[in-house]
Amino acid sequence: MQCYQVKKTGGLDNLIIVDSKVLEPLAGQVLVRWRASSLNYHDYMVAVGGIPCEDGRVPMSDGAGEVVAVGKGVTTWKTGDRVMSLFFPNWLNGKPTVTNSAMVSGDTTDGYAREYSCIGAHALTPMPVDYSFTQAATLPCAALTAWRALMVEGNLQAGDSVLIQGTGGKSIFALQIAKAAGAYVYATSSSDEKLEQLKTLGADEVVNYRSDEKWGRTLWKQSGGIDHVLDVGAETTLKHSVEAVAMGGNISLIGVLGGVTAKLVMPTLFFKHVKLSGLAVGSRYMQEKMVSAINVNNIKPVIDKTFAFTELKQAFEYQTTGAHFGKIVVNYDH
Ligand SMILES: NC(=O)c1ccc[n+]([C@@H]2O[C@H](COP(=O)([O-])OP(=O)(O)OC[C@H]3O[C@@H](n4cnc5c(N)ncnc54)[C@H](OP(=O)(O)O)[C@@H]3O)[C@@H](O)[C@H]2O)c1
Structure with a gap:
């Protein structure tokens, strides 16, 4: 599978695509095939080194995709479920704490600029009903x-x-x-x-x-x-x-x-x-409540422009022009 990494943060040219192995989910994990991500200012800051991160970090905090395999003991998801990532994968409920906010997708832990990843079953929510992956990828951060x-x-x-x-x-x-x-x-x-x-x-x-x-x-x-x-x-x-x-x-x-x-x-x-x-984003519980409200009120995201997986750098360059109105999305389907 293809996967982006931020090498030696310091500019968009340090955003590289590498080939990586698709792993089997461990107990408590699911394997997700990521189908889209969307750009946030935070992702741009990680990509250009404004927010320093570990060498080789997989960027992008937003991901939408489908569960393609389920690890031992997972009862909350099944193959084919359509899911979204969490900005804070360990903030599930209640108030923010130092511990539950320590892990930030695409920053202090690997994010979703990759075609597949194994992820803890707790660190996902369902997508809104009738949403495409492109639409769902706009939600987790913004x-x-x-x-x-x-x-x-x-x-x-x-x-x-x-x-x-x-x-x-x-x-x-x-x-x-x-x-x-x-x-x-x-x-x-x-x-x-x-x-x-x-x-x-x-x-x-x-x-x-x-x-x-x-x-x-x-x-x-x-x-x-x-x-x-x-x-x-x-x-x-x-x-x-x-x-x-x-x-x-x-x-x-x-x-x-x-x-x-x-x-x-x-x-x-x-x-x-x-x-x-x-305030910084929110918990899994808040994301679940938001998804319910989106379903009831039929809110659809405003997507300004979409880019292909291989065009992440161009997508960031477009973001910096400020010409957009609403979200910029990167789609992974070839
Ligand atoms: N705290 C959090 O949890 C959280 C979560 C998401 C985003 N954010 C932050 O919120 C901000 C917006 O995020 P975003 O993803 O919506 O960014 P974005 O899509 O890149 O927003 C850019 C737009 O903001 C407007 N803008 C740019 N500079 C401005 C300024 N100095 N004063 C007022 N408006 C300005 C411009 O709109 P016009 O072209 O219409 O003028 C520009 O097109 C960023 O700083 C981001 O880091 C924080």
């Missing part, structure tokens, strides 16, 4: 983060307002989840064309964060304060998120697209009674 921020930590109620920032995979899932839950959605983008696409997907009000330098204040004036803000830019966005958020509202700190540090005026936070919380 969609679960949006789901957790809004529905788990945010306890979103119908009628609440939500702000999504930019048109990357995670933000588009947040828009879809928020609309399915009956929220009023504000959205930003650097592109007027993408703002129109956001409206087509259900965004109620949109602001161009490039042409409006005071977009946080604009959103505050438009909304009177937004209940749930999903911040993806940190250095370039957090100040605006604090301006736009409602009294007593939530800001979920999710991304660092604008830089890893941010300056904040503390009294504004106190007097707005803002709840600021950092």
Whole structure:
């Protein structure tokens, strides 16, 4: 089988394809034939060495595929089951801990840029019904983060307002989840064309964060304060998120697209009674609940572009242009 490895991290040219043996599943494991993965900013950082990893690490945290063999003692899966990976393969339930968050797919443990792998039967969930592998591969990182921020930590109620920032995979899932839950959605983008696409997907009000330098204040004036803000830019966005958020509202700190540090005026936070919380993806239980909600609400991912397995480098290069709207997927079928 073919398998990607990150050699001597430091650039996309260090992403190489090697031939590797397909192993038999041990007791408690299943053998999965991976059929697709999708790109996240985290995967890009691993691939280029921004997140240093072990030499030879198999990248990509998202995988969708089918069970092709079952090891001894496994009763939860059978051959032919359609499954998705977990970002944290050992965080099954309950709160995050140092132990259950230590293993990160495609980072501190091998990921899913490979055609087959043996994996603990616990480290998978079912795919949504009627989803293709291409669609399911978009969910484990981006969609679960949006789901957790809004529905788990945010306890979103119908009628609440939500702000999504930019048109990357995670933000588009947040828009879809928020609309399915009956929220009023504000959205930003650097592109007027993408703002129109956001409206087509259900965004109620949109602001161009490039042409409006005071977009946080604009959103505050438009909304009177937004209940749930999903911040993806940190250095370039957090100040605006604090301006736009409602009294007593939530800001979920999710991304660092604008830089890893941010300056904040503390009294504004106190007097707005803002709840600021950092979060990283979610548990298996949260992923299972999200899959149920996707099934009931018939949410389908927005896929901008697909690439072949051999084109992972080109897929990352496309991601860095920022031209995409939603997810970028790599398909493994030849
Ligand atoms: N904490 C977690 O668990 C978690 C999980 C998933 C993702 N993330 C993080 O969330 C961020 C977004 O992830 P993603 O996978 O959705 O990325 P992505 O698909 O690469 O998103 C890129 C889009 O974000 C917008 N953007 C870029 N720079 C921006 C900036 N400085 N301010 C505002 N928007 C900006 C642009 O949208 P427009 O073209 O519309 O302007 C761009 O097209 C990343 O930092 C990622 O690491 C975190």
